[in-house]
Amino acid sequence: MRTASPKAPSESNLNTHLANSGLRLTPQRQRVHEVLREKMDHPTADQVFLRAKDKMPEISMATVYNCLDALVQCGLVRQVTLDRGATRYCPNMQDHSHFYCDNCGSVYDILQTISPEEADIKIPRGFRLDNIETNLHGLCPDCAAKAK
Amino acid sequence: MRTASPKAPSESNLNTHLANSGLRLTPQRQRVHEVLREKMDHPTADQVFLRAKDKMPEISMATVYNCLDALVQCGLVRQVTLDRGATRYCPNMQDHSHFYCDNCGSVYDILQTISPEEADIKIPRGFRLDNIETNLHGLCPDCAAKAK
DNA sequence: GCCTTGATTTAGAATAATTCTAAATCTTGA
DNA sequence: TCAAGATTTAGAATTATTCTAAATCAAGGC
Ligand SMILES: [Mn+2]
Ligand SMILES: [Mn+2]
Ligand SMILES: [Zn+2]
Ligand SMILES: [Zn+2]
Numbered sequence: 001m002r003t004a005s006p007k008a009p010s011e012s013n014l015n016t017h018l019a020n021s022g023l024r025l026t027p028q029r030q031r032v033h034e035v036l037r038e039k040m041d042h043p044t045a046d047q048v049f050l051r052a053k054d055k056m057p058e059i060s061m062a063t064v065y066n067c068l069d070a071l072v073q074c075g076l077v078r079q080v081t082l083d084r085g086a087t088r089y090c091p092n093m094q095d096h097s098h099f100y101c102d103n104c105g106s107v108y109d110i111l112q113t114i115s116p117e118e119a120d121i122k123i124p125r126g127f128r129l130d131n132i133e134t135n136l137h138g139l140c141p142d143c144a145a146k147a148k
Numbered sequence: 149m150r151t152a153s154p155k156a157p158s159e160s161n162l163n164t165h166l167a168n169s170g171l172r173l174t175p176q177r178q179r180v181h182e183v184l185r186e187k188m189d190h191p192t193a194d195q196v197f198l199r200a201k202d203k204m205p206e207i208s209m210a211t212v213y214n215c216l217d218a219l220v221q222c223g224l225v226r227q228v229t230l231d232r233g234a235t236r237y238c239p240n241m242q243d244h245s246h247f248y249c250d251n252c253g254s255v256y257d258i259l260q261t262i263s264p265e266e267a268d269i270k271i272p273r274g275f276r277l278d279n280i281e282t283n284l285h286g287l288c289p290d291c292a293a294k295a296k
Numbered sequence: 297g298c299c300t301t302g303a304t305t306t307a308g309a310a311t312a313a314t315t316c317t318a319a320a321t322c323t324t325g326a
Numbered sequence: 327t328c329a330a331g332a333t334t335t336a337g338a339a340t341t342a343t344t345c346t347a348a349a350t351c352a353a354g355g356c
Contacts, residue, residue, distance in 0.1 A: 062345090070304095082229060121284065123284065124256075134281070
């Protein structure tokens with residue numbers, strides 16, 4: 001009997017998180033997560049689908065949505081909704097906020113957040129505050145240059 | 149010749165803002181804004197449409213979208229996107245943030261924000277930061293009570 | 297190993313949300 | 327009064343997401 005093949009750290013991490021939510025590690029979920037890590041430009045479900053197909057031509061759109069939902073559910077991916085368009089996905093689970101270019105729609109990670117404590121937000125009695133989402137709006141370097 | 153009829157402050161405010169953006173004050177735009185002020189529960193375009201129809205049965209969905217866009221453009225209404233569902237609209241132009249119940253989807257105004265200064269956000273060179281959007285996630289009183 | 301059971305994937309249909317188009321209507325200002 | 331442009335409208339078109347039911351897959355019991 002062969003010993004279990006050593007797993008890449010990201011894969012075992014993936015498996016752990018999925019297992020904790022009662023979900024299985026499947027090639028599709030692996031591929032979707034890989035796509036997100038390859039280019040962290042906060043793609044939409046549709047973009048993930050197109051990129052995932054390169055190495056897995058038989059994957060379907062429904063599966064991409066399923067996988068994204070599974071990854072979000074088990075805490076490996078964040079959903080990012082910034083405008084009226086399609087939802088975007090982010091595999092960076094470090095505490096961070098998003099800079100959104102209101103002109104071209106590009107999204108950047110900003111490795112800085114505002115904690116509930118330092119924000120000193122006072123919410124009315126009865127509410128339960130779980131986390132604070134911060135979105136920075138403005139212009140990306142390209143658009144800012146053109147705007148002058 | 150009659151003197152101009154005195155306008156309600158909200159109407160003249162509406163007109164001023166629209167005019168500043170080169171837009172006209174129309175009954176439909178007035179009605180849409182009124183609907184938003186009547187019940188500040190952050191309705192979707194569809195909900196605005198249904199409510200607007202009560203007093204203006206001939207208004208169309210396209211017009212509701214047009215009016216909402218016009219009001220957003222001239223700074224009288226804020227767009228609020230919090231999840232994968234439809235965009236919501238808010239006529240409260242005071243600086244405030246939104247509490248979103250991740251369970252039932254209800255939205256509440258929280259009259260407190262984090263200014264770019266006190267947040268002390270450091271954005272990379274070249275970016276132009278215009279404003280910070282803060283969304284508080286958690287459970288509303290009803291859902292928090294049931295969650296126990 | 298073989299079978300049962302439940303999880304997952306899949307294609308495609310269905311639905312929801314938004315945008316587009318072109319014609320009709322309204323407003324403004326010459 | 328008229329021309330030009332803005333706005334509204336219905337409905338088509340598009341985009342985004344969810345649903346459905348059948349096929350496939352994987353794990354655990356025997
Ligand atoms: Mn991110
Ligand atoms: Mn609000
Ligand atoms: Zn940009
Ligand atoms: Zn709730």
